[in-house]
Ligand code: PRP
């Protein structure tokens with residue numbers, strides 16, 4: 001079963017509280033989501049393999065380390081995943097970026113697909129999939145399935161806030177995917193919103209409500 005990593009560094013906890021606050025407007029919300037994504041990326045990449053290389057300092061020759069594993073593809077689940085891309089790219093600037101367009105039907109809560117563009121060499125890359133919210137888990141499962149159908153085998157799902165229901169579904173449907181979250185909340189309400197959550201992540205990022 002896919003491991004769940006709760007990244008609860010004090011800086012992340014502090015910023016998540018600001019993100020939850022309904023008084024936080026779109027500009028601050030965007031900045032905070034990007035900052036938390038960057039801080040999470042530090043932990044998400046902790047197991048990346050390194051190799052030794054020689055380096056010439058101004059003083060002498062010595063050995064250093066460089067990243068040696070698979071290259072990375074960052075995949076945003078639209079819309080709200082877009083808010084996390086820049087933060088992750090600050091730490092992994094050479095990553096390619098893919099987009100998967102899904103929205104949740106408000107009545108059925110099932111994901112509806114409208115777009116998918118992934119790097120052509122996605123099968124050779126470690127894939128870091130971004131979405132601030134893991135609620136029922138339907139969107140994440142569909143996005144992971146898209147990526148697998150295009151050859152991805154090594155997938156990490158990164159969410160700011162998750163409901164236990166969403167974690168359970170991803171673990172059941174995609175037991176090979178690792179999950180990284182900043183907070184696990186109590187439950188979903190009758191409309192599929194995370195409680196206490198932060199409301200609608202896409203609307204708060206883009207000011208559409
Ligand atoms: C939100 C969120 C996730 C999804 C989570 O997107 O960003 O993609 O809901 O819900 P689930 O786990 O129950 O599938 P939404 O469907 O609101 O689309 P948007 O980002 O375009 O606003």
Ligand code: URA
Pocket residue numbers: 133135192193194195197198199200201202
């Ligand atoms: N999508 C959101 O943006 N927020 C939730 O709480 C659940 C799904």
